[in-house]
Structure formats: structure tokens, C-alpha cells
Amino acid sequence: MSARIVHIAANTFREAVRDRVLYNLIAFAVLMSGAAILVGQISIDIERLVVVNLGLTAVSLFGMVIAIFIGIGLVSKEIEKRTLYTVLSRPVRRWEFIVGKFLGLAGTLVVNAFFMAIGVFAALLYVSHSFQATDGWVLVALYFIVLQFFIITALALLFSSFSSPLMAAVFAFALFVIGSFAEDLRGFAALTHGLTRWLATGAAYLVPNFSALNVISSVAHEQPVSGHLIILNTAYALVYTTMAISGAVLIFERRNLK
Amino acid sequence: MPAIEILGLQKTYAVGFWRKKPKIALKPLQLQVEDGEVFGFLGPNGAGKTTTLKLLMGLVFPTGGTARILGQDWRQPEVKSQIGFLPEQPYFYDYLTARELLEYYAQLSGVPAKERARKISEMLERVGLSGSANTQLRKFSKGMLQRAGIAQAILHDPKVVFLDEPMSGLDPMGRREVRDLIEQLKREGKTVFFSTHILSDAEALCDRVAIIHQGELRGVGAVADLTSSVHGKVELVWQGKRIPTSLKTLGADCHLSGDTVLAVLPEENQEAALEALRREGIRLISLVPVRTSLEDYFVAQLKPVPASAGATA
Numbered sequence: 001m002s003a004r005i006v007h008i009a010a011n012t013f014r015e016a017v018r019d020r021v022l023y024n025l026i027a028f029a030v031l032m033s034g035a036a037i038l039v040g041q042i043s044i045d046i047e048r049l050v051v052v053n054l055g056l057t058a059v060s061l062f063g064m065v066i067a068i069f070i071g072i073g074l075v076s077k078e079i080e081k082r083t084l085y086t087v088l089s090r091p092v093r094r095w096e097f098i099v100g101k102f103l104g105l106a107g108t109l110v111v112n113a114f115f116m117a118i119g120v121f122a123a124l125l126y127v128s129h130s131f132q133a134t135d136g137w138v139l140v141a142l143y144f145i146v147l148q149f150f151i152i153t154a155l156a157l158l159f160s161s162f163s164s165p166l167m168a169a170v171f172a173f174a175l176f177v178i179g180s181f182a183e184d185l186r187g188f189a190a191l192t193h194g195l196t197r198w199l200a201t202g203a204a205y206l207v208p209n210f211s212a213l214n215v216i217s218s219v220a221h222e223q224p225v226s227g228h229l230i231i232l233n234t235a236y237a238l239v240y241t242t243m244a245i246s247g248a249v250l251i252f253e254r255r256n257l258k
Numbered sequence: 259m260p261a262i263e264i265l266g267l268q269k270t271y272a273v274g275f276w277r278k279k280p281k282i283a284l285k286p287l288q289l290q291v292e293d294g295e296v297f298g299f300l301g302p303n304g305a306g307k308t309t310t311l312k313l314l315m316g317l318v319f320p321t322g323g324t325a326r327i328l329g330q331d332w333r334q335p336e337v338k339s340q341i342g343f344l345p346e347q348p349y350f351y352d353y354l355t356a357r358e359l360l361e362y363y364a365q366l367s368g369v370p371a372k373e374r375a376r377k378i379s380e381m382l383e384r385v386g387l388s389g390s391a392n393t394q395l396r397k398f399s400k401g402m403l404q405r406a407g408i409a410q411a412i413l414h415d416p417k418v419v420f421l422d423e424p425m426s427g428l429d430p431m432g433r434r435e436v437r438d439l440i441e442q443l444k445r446e447g448k449t450v451f452f453s454t455h456i457l458s459d460a461e462a463l464c465d466r467v468a469i470i471h472q473g474e475l476r477g478v479g480a481v482a483d484l485t486s487s488v489h490g491k492v493e494l495v496w497q498g499k500r501i502p503t504s505l506k507t508l509g510a511d512c513h514l515s516g517d518t519v520l521a522v523l524p525e526e527n528q529e530a531a532l533e534a535l536r537r538e539g540i541r542l543i544s545l546v547p548v549r550t551s552l553e554d555y556f557v558a559q560l561k562p563v564p565a566s567a568g569a570t571a
Contacts, residue, residue, distance in 0.1 A: 007365040011351070018353035081349045086410060089315040089343035089420075090366045091335035256318040258271075 004092050005100040012104020013111075016070060021108060024062050025115050031058055036123035047127035052138055052220040055120035060145045060216070062116065063109050064176055067149050070108070071156025072168035074101040075248075079257055088257070095249045102157055102245055109149040117142050137219040140230060144213040147237035151208045152176055154244035161248040161255070179210035208240055259329050261418050261449035262291040266323030267313050283309040285474045286323055291451055291466075296444050298460035298467035298481075299453040300556060306473040307453035308346055311422050315343050327418060339368055342411035346422040346453075348403060352396035356387050356406050359395060360413055367414035377413060385409045385439070401432035408439055412448075419443055421452035425459050437463060461485070461552045469559040476559035484555045491548040492528050494521045496540050504534045522548060 016022070032055055039050045075098070078084040087097060117139075124135060155175055159168035178185070182204060189200035213233055215225050266286040272278035284306045291297045301307050312318045314325060316333055325332040328340055350359055360378045369377060382388040385405040390398070395406065404424065411419055424440070425433045433456075440463050443450050454460055460467050461481055468478040477484075494510075496519055501512050508531050510523035523531055525547070535542060 004366055007362065011354075011362055015351065015353055082345055082347075083349060083351055085312075085315065085317055085345040086343060086348065086350070086363065086407075087366060088317060089338065089341070090363065091338040091368060092366055093335065254319070256271075257312065258318065 002096055005096050005103065008087075008092070008097055008100025009103035009107060012074070012101050013107050016066075016105065016108040021066055021070065022112060022115075024066065025112065025119075028058060028062055028116050029119055032119045032123045036126045039127055048124065048222075049220045051120070051123045051127050052141075053216060055116075055123055056138070056141050056145065056216040056220070059113060059116045059120065059142065060148065060214075063113055063145065063149050064152055066112065067105065067109055067153045068156050068169060068172045068176065070105055071153045072160045072165045072172060074105060074157050075160040075252065076163075076165050076168065084257060094253050098157065098161070098245060098249050098252055102153060102248075105153050105157075106150055109153065110146060113142060113146050113149070132222075134219075134222040134224075137215075137222070137225055140225045141215050141219045143230075144215055144233055147233060148208075148210055148213050150241045151179075151210075151213075151237055151244070154241040154248070155208065158244045158248040158251075161252045175207055176210065179208040180214070181211060182207055182209040183211040209236065213237070259293065260290045260326075261293045261295070261328060262289070262297075262314075262451060263326040264289040264310070264314070264323070265325060267310070267320050267325055268322045269309050269313060269318060270321045282473050284313070287470075287475055289468055289475065289478065291449060293449055294444070294447050295465045296440060296450045296463050297452070298464035299451060299470065300455065300457065300460055300467050301453070301470040302455055302560065305470045307470060308422055309473070310470070311343075311345075311420055311451075311453060314420065339414070340417045342414065342416035342419040344404075344407045344411040344419075344421045344424055346426060348407040350395050350403065350406060350410075353394060355392045355394055356382060356398075356409075357391040359406060360409060363410045364413055369414050377415075381409045381413050386435070401428055401435075404428060404432060404436065408436065412443065416448070418449045418451065421450065423454055424452055425454060425456055433459065457552050457556055467552070469556055471560050477555070481552060485550055485552050490525050491522050492525050493544075493546050493548050494523070494531060494535070495519070495543045495545075496535060497543055498540060500538060500540060502534045502538050502540070505531055508534070518543070 032051075035054050036051060039047045075084075078087075084097075088094065120138065120142075121131075121135070124138070125131065152172060152175075156168060156172040159171045163171070185200065185204040185207070189197055189204050192200055212229075215229075219225065264287050266288060267284065268282075268286045269284040270280045270282050273281045287310065299307050299310065309318065313320050314327070314332060316338075327337045330337045351362070354362065357378055360381060361374060364374045364378060379388070379391075382391050385408055387402065387405055387409065390402065395403065398406065408421075408424065411421065421440070424436050428436065437459060440450055440452065444463075452463075464481050466478065466480050467484070469476045497517060498519065499514060499517065501514070501519055501521075505512060505521060505523065508523055508527040510521040510527075510531060512519055512521040521531070528545070532542070532545075
């Protein structure tokens, strides 16, 4: 990988840290501590289920909010503030800038998710007093959540490369919501006919399939995740992310920085 | 080999939401800047100076034409490692300290890791920011930001430095510091291309200037040549309040200011005017030919000209 990409990614990570993005971990820690104590008092035999559900959902929501609200400004903020001018007047190619920005935010989200994962497992230990073999599936669910972060970050970056931050936020959030119901959309498409079927099927496959990447409920019920699904989800996330970043690069390569 | 060759670069934007209309930001521009020159790119606001610089930096794409910097296509990454750029009213990553900012730009410019710390310290010293090296840029004044901007532009020892309105918004001390830095760059043999609408700065610093207006090159030449064209008039200055009546008949335009009289008259009447002053016993202070100032030249170039496809230099 080009050293310039690494430097841009490192600077993006540093910006997120200095802008106190990781302070969300404090809110998360308070939420998990409160939930663990409360659940321990009011739930009988379902403490683990509640903690896994609540913890993983919180990891997902906190991360998604960060991915969207930082992702939409990754390019547009640099153009608006003209910080990009002194970067692109150096031997930095535009695609290197886009990839560097993506990796910087993706890295921030991974670090964030790592500390949140520690919080989830600490809460699990508090309510269960010991770890179980099935807790390993929680790690798989966390891995899928991180894959979702990569997709939404790439999409936010894509929208950020051609639209205003507000519109980029609307597009990214809309795709997050629609993508969370992608399986339902595919089910709906199967029930329709003619042109509607074509349109619904096309839309169902175009939006990111976040529902396939959401195994929170099944791991909360201690159900295993198949290796097949892990491979498919990994490949899907990598392809989708690469396509979104490629789209962002294609647009940005042609953009005049007025 | 010229340091910069602009070969017909032009830019037209499409403006409007529905029925887009073309708006010419820069007509085909031909310009050449020699190696080691300090070149001033002058023009009023909105003349096309920043568009030209953005085209050269690859920030906007030309509608036509090309350019060469140091003999190579201007878009090549190898060229970009040999140029420095200070944008107009620069804004930098304000969460970084001055040292971190320079570290980041040194990394992107490919400055070897083992040289970075030394070069950054030297540069901070040179622009007078060593005392604020570890202060975040969000706490910097405008003048300090401008100095940080110049530091990032020359940190990697580029051969050609582009500065967009480097004195804009600075107080007299700040302007003086930037002028000193540009003079230092000239002594080091760098080619400096800077845009400005402050003519006194251009007159003091530049070997040559070009004047651009409404996206069109209106004139180019050495400052000394542009300001030395004689109008065929002379300017006489003498002590006192007396104005010989005979001077009026010689076509003199006289102005009394305090205890001094300034008279401008045709060069061919110079001897007759001197004789008239001698007869009156008036002591002459100076006699100089009237020359065009850069401001006169600048104003003359901004007057409307017949439509043309562009100018050359």
C-alpha cells in the first residue's frame, strides 16, 4: 500500500480522536454498566440474552452514527475548508486520498468497536459470572457489525464525493434503514409481477443487505453462525465496499474543486 | 528551460441549474516564467488568478490547453514533488499542532523520515513559529496561519513555489515578513509565481508581472520596463510658493503643496522653464522625467479591449 494512503488514514484517525469521537465510549460504558446491573436485578435466566441484544445493538447504532456523520464530511469538509488544496497539490493521487480517508475512518470504527466489545464481554461476565463456549458467536456478530460499518462508511464517502453533507447524511441514513430490511424487500419482490417485480428486485439487490449481516438475535439465543454465512458475508461486504469506494473515486477523479 | 510554460490553458464553467450557460473563467492563456524569476500575477478580484493557480495545481480540470512545469507535463506526480503551493486564505487541519502539520505534509511530499525532524525544526525557525511549534493551529492568528502556510509550501525544498495572494489580510508587519520570505526564496534561486492585487508588493518583489482581467491576459513584462516608459513630460519641484507666470504659457500644470511647488510640463519646454525659474531666482529641488507607475500600467490594462481569443507572452 502506498505510504501516502497510510499517512492520510493516520491523519483521519487522529482527527477523529482529537474531535473526541471516542468519547462515545463513555456513554457506551455507562449504558452497559447500567444495563448489566439492572438486568441482573430484574431478569431471571434471560440476563445473557438481554445483555447480548442490548450490547450488540448499541455497538451497531453507535458505530453507524459515527460512520454516517463523520463519513459524510470526509471529502466535502476538506473541500469546503480547502484543506484538500494543499494535499492534492502534492504528489498525492485523488484515489489515494479517497482510500486513505476510508481506511482512517474504518480504523477509527474498528478501534471503537474493539473497546465496545470489551464492554459487552465485561457486562456478560458480570451477569453470567463466567464465559460460555457460545459467547464466541458474539465475536462473529461483532465481526458482522464491523463489516456493516465498512459498507456504510464507503457509502457515506460515495455520497460525500458529490453531494452536500446534509444530502449525503440523508442518503446514507436512508440506505441504512432500507438495507436493514433488505430481506423483506426481497421477499416483497418475490410476491410481485411484471415491471414491479423487476424494479423491486433491482432495488433489493442494489441496497446493502444489512439484514444478512445482522445475527444479533440468533447469537443472543446462543444459536451458531455457519462458516458458510461468514464467508459469504465477508465476500459480500468486501465487494460492496470496494464498489462504493470505486464509485467515489470515479466521481472524485473528475470533480473540479471550485 | 522555462520553469513554467502555460500553453493555452483555459477554463469554462457551466453555470445555472436547468439551462446551463457557459461562464468563461479563463480565456486561452499563454505565459512563460523563467527559472529563478519572481513572477507577479496581477489582477483585480475575480480576474482569473486563482483559477489559473487551481488549474496548475490540478484542482480543477482545464477546458483546453496544457502546461509544463520544469519541462514536464504539469499533472505528473514527479512534478508535484518539486512544487510548493500556498492557497489563498489558507485553512489547515486546526486539530494539529504546527509541527504535526508540517510532519504530515513532509510525509505526503516524500521527505525521507530521517530528515523530517531536522527540516521541520529549521522551517519553524525560519518562519518564526518555533515558539508555537506545539500549539494547535486553532489557536493561531491569521498571520501565524499564513506563516505556517508558507512553511508547508517550501518545507520540501521545491524548485517552484506558487503563492495565491500571500499578503492578503495581513497587517503591515505580516506583509513585510512575507515579502522578506519571498526575497529569501529568490536569493535561493527558487522560481516564485505569486498572485496579488497589491501592486506595491508586486513592484517591490517581482522581476516580471502579468496582468489578467476578466479571464484574459492583458499585459506582461519586466517591472522595470513597464514602469520606465516616459510620457514625454518632466516634473519640476522647487522650494517656495512663487509660480512664474511664464510657466503657464509653457503648458505647465502647477500644484502648490505647503512650501513646495510641483510642476509637470512637456519635455520640449524643459529648458525654457528652467530659464524662467533662474530669472525669478527660484531654487530647484528636482527635475525628473515623468514615468509610468505600475499602478498606471495596471489601470491602463484594465480598460476594455476589442474581443480577442487571448493574449500571449
